[in-house]
Amino acid sequence: MSAPDDGALRVAEPPAEAPADPPAEVPAVRRRRGPYAKSAERRRAIVAAAFDVFATRGFRAASLREVAERVGMSQTTLLHHFPSKEELFLAVIASRDAVEPVLAPDALRGLAAEDPRxxxxxxxxxxxxxxxxxxxxxxxxxxxxxxxxxxxxxxxxxxxxxxxxxxxxxxxxxxxxxxxxxxxxxxxxxxxxxxxxxxxxxxxxxxxxxxxxxxxxxxxxxxxxxxxxxxxxxx
Amino acid sequence: MSAPDDGALRVAEPPAEAPADPPAEVPAVRRRRGPYAKSAERRRAIVAAAFDVFATRGFRAASLREVAERVGMSQTTLLHHFPSKEELFLAVIASRDAVEPVLAPDALRGLAAEDPRxxxxxxxxxxxxxxxxxxxxxxxxxxxxxxxxxxxxxxxxxxxxxxxxxxxxxxxxxxxxxxxxxxxxxxxxxxxxxxxxxxxxxxxxxxxxxxxxxxxxxxxxxxxxxxxxxxxxxx
Structure with missing residues (x-):
C-alpha cells in the first residue's frame, strides 16, 4: 500500500471548514473564489501546518509563530482566523478525526451469503x-x-x-x-x-x-x- | 488499597543515586552525613521535583527554573548536579522504572502444589x-x-x-x-x-x-x- 511521508496531506477536509452555500448576491461564477472560499482555504492551510507542528513538537511547545511562518502569513493574520491556540487545537484534532480509510474491505470473500458469522x-x-x-x-x-x-x-x-x-x-x-x-x-x-x-x-x-x-x-x-x-x- | 495522591513519593531510590561506600578516611559516625551523602540527597530531591514537573507539564514545556524553585535552590546549583535537561530526563525515567510493586501475589492459593498450570x-x-x-x-x-x-x-x-x-x-x-x-x-x-x-x-x-x-x-x-x-x- 502506498505510504505518503506525511499524513497531513491525506487529511480529509475538517467538517467545520467546509464551504457553506455562498450568500445569494454573489454571482454563481465567483462562488468558489469569493472571499469566503478564500478564507476557508486559508483556514485549511493553517490547520494543515498546525497539524505538522503539533505532531512534531507537541501542543505546548508548538508556537503560533512557527505555524504562521509555515503558511507564509503574519501571526496577526493567523489570530484573525483562530483567535487562540486552543481553538486551533480543536480544529486540528477535528481534521484528524475526519481521516477515513479508503480501502475496500474484502474480508467477506469466501463466506456464503447466509453465513451466520x-x-x-x-x-x-x-x-x-x-x-x-x-x-x-x-x-x-x-x-x-x-x-x-x-x-x-x-x-x-x-x-x-x-x-x-x-x-x-x-x-x-x-x-x-x-x-x-x-x-x-x-x-x-x-x-x-x-x-x-x-x-x-x-x-x-x-x-x-x-x-x-x-x-x-x-x-x-x-x-x-x-x-x-x-x-x-x-x- | 491506599492511593497516595502523588506517585513520586513512592518512587524507589534510583540506582544511580544510591550512596556508595564512603571514602575510608571519613569517620564512621559521619558516614551518612558527609558531603557525598548530602549531594546524593540533593540529587534525589531534584529528581523527585522534576518527576512532578515533567508529569504535569511534559518534558519540553518543563523549565529547569521551575524544578530548581521547587527544591529551593538556584538554577546554577541544579545545573551543577544535572548539567542538562536531558540528563535530568534520564534520571527521572530511571527513578520511574525503579518503582516496584509491594503486593504479595496470592493467585496460587487454591492450586495444588503440582498443578501444571x-x-x-x-x-x-x-x-x-x-x-x-x-x-x-x-x-x-x-x-x-x-x-x-x-x-x-x-x-x-x-x-x-x-x-x-x-x-x-x-x-x-x-x-x-x-x-x-x-x-x-x-x-x-x-x-x-x-x-x-x-x-x-x-x-x-x-x-x-x-x-x-x-x-x-x-x-x-x-x-x-x-x-x-x-x-x-x-x-
Missing part, C-alpha cells in the same frame, strides 16, 4: 481495515499519540476532548459487542465493557510501539488476533 | 499484580504516558530510551510465552511475538484510558481477561 466478520474487518489504513498515514498516528499523552497534563485543552472521545468509543463498541453477543457470536464469558476498552487500548498501544519501530510490530495482526480470540472469525 | 498462573499474576499496584501510583503512570507520547516528537531524549525499552520488554515476554508454549500452556495458534506486543500495548492503552477516567476502566481486569484467553488460568 458475517456480523462478527464485518465488525472485525472495520477495525483491521482502519488499522491497515493508518499505517499509510503515520502523521495522523503521531499527532494522536503526542496529544493524547500530553492531554493528561495540567490545563491541557485535550483533557476533556479525549475523555469524551474515549467514553464515546467505548460506548459504541459496547453496543456492537452486545449485539454480537445476542447473536451468539461473542465468546462465552467475555464482558462487552471490558472487551470494548481492550480493543481501544490495544489499538492505542500497538500504534505507539509502531511509531517507535514500524518493523517490530504488525498493528492489524495484533488487533485481528485479539478479535479472533473473542469472535468466530474464519482463519 | 502454575507457570502460566505466575506469569499472569506478575502482570496483573503490577497493574493493580500501579493504580496506587498515578503519578508514575502519568509521567510515563506524557513522556512516551512526547518521545516520538523530533529530537526528544525519550525516543531511543522508549524504543529500546519496548524492544527489551517484547523480547522478555516472547521468552516467557515460548517457554509456556513449550510446556503446552499457550493456546494453539497464538503467536508469542504478537501476544508479547499485545500485552504491552493493552497495558499502555488501558493505563491511558484510566488516566482520563479512573472509574470507567479496570486495568487489572482488562489484562487478566486477555491473559485468560491465551493461557489456562483458573476462573
Amino acid at each position: 458475517i456480523p462478527a466478520v464485518r465488525f472485525a474487518d472495520l477495525i483491521t481495515t482502519q488499522a491497515s489504513f493508518n499505517e499509510g498515514v503515520p502523521g495522523v498516528i503521531q499527532l494522536y499519540a503526542v496529544l493524547v499523552g500530553e492531554g493528561v497534563t495540567d490545563d491541557h485543552p485535550g483533557r476533556d476532548y479525549f475523555a469524551e472521545r474515549f467514553a464515546r468509543m467505548r460506548a459504541g463498541y459496547v453496543v456492537d459487542l452486545e449485539r454480537l453477543r445476542d447473536l451468539g457470536l461473542l465468546r462465552d464469558g467475555v464482558d462487552p465493557a471490558i472487551a470494548a476498552a481492550t480493543i481501544i487500548a490495544l489499538w492505542d498501544g500497538i500504534q505507539l510501539q509502531w511509531l517507535y519501530d514500524a518493523d517490530a510490530v504488525d498493528m492489524a495482526a495484533a488487533l485481528r488476533d485479539y478479535l479472533a480470540l473473542i469472535l468466530p472469525l474464519p482463519a | 502454575i507457570p502460566a498462573v505466575r506469569f499472569a499474576d506478575l502482570i496483573t499484580t503490577q497493574a493493580s499496584f500501579n493504580e496506587g501510583v498515578p503519578g508514575v503512570i502519568q509521567l510515563y504516558a506524557v513522556l512516551v507520547g512526547e518521545g516520538v516528537t523530533d529530537d526528544h531524549p525519550g525516543r531511543d530510551y522508549f524504543a529500546e525499552r519496548f524492544a527489551r520488554m517484547r523480547a522478555g515476554y516472547v521468552v516467557d510465552l515460548e517457554r509456556l508454549r513449550d510446556l503446552g500452556l499457550l493456546r494453539d495458534g497464538v503467536d508469542p511475538a504478537i501476544a508479547a506486543a499485545t500485552i504491552i500495548a493493552l497495558w499502555d492503552g488501558i493505563q491511558l484510558q484510566w488516566l482520563y477516567d479512573a472509574d470507567a476502566v479496570d486495568m487489572a481486569a482488562a489484562l487478566r481477561d486477555y491473559l485468560a484467553l491465551i493461557l489456562p488460568l483458573p476462573a
Whole structure:
C-alpha cells in the first residue's frame, strides 16, 4: 500500500471548514473564489501546518509563530482566523478525526451469503481495515499519540476532548459487542465493557510501539488476533 | 488499597543515586552525613521535583527554573548536579522504572502444589499484580504516558530510551510465552511475538484510558481477561 511521508496531506477536509452555500448576491461564477472560499482555504492551510507542528513538537511547545511562518502569513493574520491556540487545537484534532480509510474491505470473500458469522466478520474487518489504513498515514498516528499523552497534563485543552472521545468509543463498541453477543457470536464469558476498552487500548498501544519501530510490530495482526480470540472469525 | 495522591513519593531510590561506600578516611559516625551523602540527597530531591514537573507539564514545556524553585535552590546549583535537561530526563525515567510493586501475589492459593498450570498462573499474576499496584501510583503512570507520547516528537531524549525499552520488554515476554508454549500452556495458534506486543500495548492503552477516567476502566481486569484467553488460568 502506498505510504505518503506525511499524513497531513491525506487529511480529509475538517467538517467545520467546509464551504457553506455562498450568500445569494454573489454571482454563481465567483462562488468558489469569493472571499469566503478564500478564507476557508486559508483556514485549511493553517490547520494543515498546525497539524505538522503539533505532531512534531507537541501542543505546548508548538508556537503560533512557527505555524504562521509555515503558511507564509503574519501571526496577526493567523489570530484573525483562530483567535487562540486552543481553538486551533480543536480544529486540528477535528481534521484528524475526519481521516477515513479508503480501502475496500474484502474480508467477506469466501463466506456464503447466509453465513451466520458475517456480523462478527464485518465488525472485525472495520477495525483491521482502519488499522491497515493508518499505517499509510503515520502523521495522523503521531499527532494522536503526542496529544493524547500530553492531554493528561495540567490545563491541557485535550483533557476533556479525549475523555469524551474515549467514553464515546467505548460506548459504541459496547453496543456492537452486545449485539454480537445476542447473536451468539461473542465468546462465552467475555464482558462487552471490558472487551470494548481492550480493543481501544490495544489499538492505542500497538500504534505507539509502531511509531517507535514500524518493523517490530504488525498493528492489524495484533488487533485481528485479539478479535479472533473473542469472535468466530474464519482463519 | 491506599492511593497516595502523588506517585513520586513512592518512587524507589534510583540506582544511580544510591550512596556508595564512603571514602575510608571519613569517620564512621559521619558516614551518612558527609558531603557525598548530602549531594546524593540533593540529587534525589531534584529528581523527585522534576518527576512532578515533567508529569504535569511534559518534558519540553518543563523549565529547569521551575524544578530548581521547587527544591529551593538556584538554577546554577541544579545545573551543577544535572548539567542538562536531558540528563535530568534520564534520571527521572530511571527513578520511574525503579518503582516496584509491594503486593504479595496470592493467585496460587487454591492450586495444588503440582498443578501444571502454575507457570502460566505466575506469569499472569506478575502482570496483573503490577497493574493493580500501579493504580496506587498515578503519578508514575502519568509521567510515563506524557513522556512516551512526547518521545516520538523530533529530537526528544525519550525516543531511543522508549524504543529500546519496548524492544527489551517484547523480547522478555516472547521468552516467557515460548517457554509456556513449550510446556503446552499457550493456546494453539497464538503467536508469542504478537501476544508479547499485545500485552504491552493493552497495558499502555488501558493505563491511558484510566488516566482520563479512573472509574470507567479496570486495568487489572482488562489484562487478566486477555491473559485468560491465551493461557489456562483458573476462573
